[in-house]
Each structure stands twice: as C-alpha cells, then as structure tokens.
Amino acid sequence: MADGERFIRLEQLHDFRIAITWDETRPPIVGDEPPPLGTGEGPNPSQLLLAAVASCMTDSLFFALRKFALDASPLSTEARAEVGRNAEGRQRVLALDIRLALGRLPEDEAKLTRALAQFEQFCTVGQSVAQGIATRVTVRAPDGRVLHGAAE
Structure with missing residues (x-):
C-alpha cells in the first residue's frame, strides 16, 4: 500500500x-x-475495527506467503473482540484475537517459517491498533496445529 x-x-x-x-x-x-x-x-463500529485488523492480517499473510512463492490458499480468518469496561467504567475494545488458517500447508517449511516470522509487521492497521489494544494473532495449519502465535 x-x-x-x-x-x-x-x-x-x-x-x-x-x-x-x-x-x-x-x-x-x-x-x-x-x-x-x-x-x-x-x-457496528467494533465489528468494523475487527474486520479492518483481520482483513489486514489476512492480506499481510497472503503477501508474505507470495513473497516466498508459497501457496497456502485459500486462507480463512476468524476474529473476536473482547469488549468491556475500562477503569473509568467506559465501554472499550479491550483485546482482539485474530485466528488465521492456511487452506493447504506449503512443502517448503523453511520459507513458511520465514513468512510467518514477518507477516504481522506488514499489517499497517494491525500494527497501529496493537499499540493501544492487546492483539493476539495465531496461524494454524489445515490440521489445526498452531504454526504461529500462542496456542489457547
């Protein structure tokens, strides 16, 4: 962009x-x-914020995979926002949980590891939002194994 x-x-x-x-x-x-x-x-606005971060993370993962000539399509993403009260009692988005899934596992594991290590840094919106809202990002293989981020 x-x-x-x-x-x-x-x-x-x-x-x-x-x-x-x-x-x-x-x-x-x-x-x-x-x-x-x-x-x-x-x-609603919280869902639009969530969609912006999730879409950006998905695009960034696709970009990183393509940069290393890897095909993991189709990618899918689910995202959740924790909404609650801050110290002043105002409703706020407290945390985001972005869960990306690969449609297929690329054969070149070394390139996949490199792509996964850097894709979050390509996400303009996600990196901006993460400065103020706790954001957790995970990437799973088609079999459900966590490839990037912390397991729940």
Whole structure:
C-alpha cells in the first residue's frame, strides 16, 4: 500500500444507521448499532475495527506467503473482540484475537517459517491498533496445529 492519505465519508441514514462510502463508484457499506440503540442492519463500529485488523492480517499473510512463492490458499480468518469496561467504567475494545488458517500447508517449511516470522509487521492497521489494544494473532495449519502465535 502506498503512503498517503485515506478518505471515507459517512452519512447518517436513520438513527444509528450510517452509510460508509469509500469509493464513489461503488455502493456504500451500511453500519449500524445492535438493538436497543440501532436495528443491527450492518456491522457496528467494533465489528468494523475487527474486520479492518483481520482483513489486514489476512492480506499481510497472503503477501508474505507470495513473497516466498508459497501457496497456502485459500486462507480463512476468524476474529473476536473482547469488549468491556475500562477503569473509568467506559465501554472499550479491550483485546482482539485474530485466528488465521492456511487452506493447504506449503512443502517448503523453511520459507513458511520465514513468512510467518514477518507477516504481522506488514499489517499497517494491525500494527497501529496493537499499540493501544492487546492483539493476539495465531496461524494454524489445515490440521489445526498452531504454526504461529500462542496456542489457547
């Protein structure tokens, strides 16, 4: 990704429902809060944050694998956010858990080890968010073995 400014526009549609435009040639994403505040017609801000970090980590893993000419596709990712109260009693995202899985295990174990050792550093969003929110990242083989990160 090139350096520079990024831009999105948000417009309130109704109550907590918003249209998120990132490209004028495409339809907007609709975000919403769950009931009782909103109607849950789209992802809420915590889910959008989680999606941003998980998507960036997935892209970064794909980039690192491709850099070493490794094919582990299709990659899949599940992500969870722990939401709770901070010391002041305000609701906050306290921790993120990003779980990536390889679709197939590349044969070159040495290259895979190198790719796994560096992919997190390629993730612009994940590394930025991790400065303020505890973020755990794991990568599993197709058989469920943990290849990167701490086992639960």
